[in-house]
Amino acid sequence: MKIMAFNGSPRKGGNTDTLLEAVSLGVSGADASLDIVRLSELKMSPCIACGGCDKTGKCVVMDDMQALYGRISAADKIIIASPIYFYTLSAQTKIFIDRLQAMWSRKQLLKAAGRWQPDDNHQGYLLSVAATSGPRIFEGAALCARYAFDALGFTYAGDFLVRGADSREDIKKDSEKLKQATDFGRKIAVKVNLILTKD
Numbered sequence: 001m002k003i004m005a006f007n008g009s010p011r012k013g014g015n016t017d018t019l020l021e022a023v024s025l026g027v028s029g030a031d032a033s034l035d036i037v038r039l040s041e042l043k044m045s046p047c048i049a050c051g052g053c054d055k056t057g058k059c060v061v062m063d064d065m066q067a068l069y070g071r072i073s074a075a076d077k078i079i080i081a082s083p084i085y086f087y088t089l090s091a092q093t094k095i096f097i098d099r100l101q102a103m104w105s106r107k108q109l110l111k112a113a114g115r116w117q118p119d120d121n122h123q124g125y126l127l128s129v130a131a132t133s134g135p136r137i138f139e140g141a142a143l144c145a146r147y148a149f150d151a152l153g154f155t156y157a158g159d160f161l162v163r164g165a166d167s168r169e170d171i172k173k174d175s176e177k178l179k180q181a182t183d184f185g186r187k188i189a190v191k192v193n194l195i196l197t198k199d
């Protein structure tokens with residue numbers, strides 16, 4: 001099983017990083033491995049809405065995103081991991097998601113040709129962390145992630161959302177959260193479907 005995580009935090013050793021390390025432990029414990037991509041280390045431009053992918057299913061923008069398309073296509077499970085910035089995903093994460101438009105176009109082209117095979121085992125998860133603790137703090141991020149997964153033909157299968165973590169070390173000090181994140185990773189790897197949020 002191929003499990004990938006896209007980490008949209010630019011802060012090395014920060015809360016998203018630490019949570020993903022804990023998730024990775026859980027995934028490894030279930031005899032799988034987590035392939036983590038740090039989006040902030042890639043050269044990635046925003047979607048330019050040229051419409052090129054409508055005709056070909058391929059993105060014309062030649063940058064580091066090109067190397068990710070094949071890896072995403074081969075993945076069984078995907079985790080979008082991002083801190084909350086202004087009530088939504090970080091810009092790094094959003095650029096990545098907008099560039100998935102090419103994969104949405106590819107899906108439409110395959111559907112039109114009768115060659116699209118839905119796969120219920122393709123599941124997406126959101127991991128996110130925010131400084132504050134408002135009840136609606138993850139709503140924007142969750143909606144965005146849900147429809148990003150939909151563009152890929154993945155089901156939004158669960159999330160791991162942490163409120164009240166702001167300084168870089170906050171999650172490192174929270175052994176309970178780390179344990180829960182490891183358990184979340186283990187469950188993803190053993191294919192347990194976690195429907196934690198609703199529309």
Ligand SMILES: Cc1cc2nc3c(=O)[nH]c(=O)nc-3n(C[C@H](O)[C@H](O)[C@H](O)COP(=O)(O)O)c2cc1C
Pocket residue numbers: 009010011013014015016017082083084085086087088129130131132133137165166167168
């Ligand atoms: C540009 C920016 C915008 C932010 N906006 C919010 C926000 O709207 N709500 C919130 O609760 N936290 C906000 N935060 C705080 C981060 O979500 C928080 O520090 C988080 O733990 C960072 O995760 P990281 O260490 O993985 O980067 C913001 C932080 C930055 C840098």
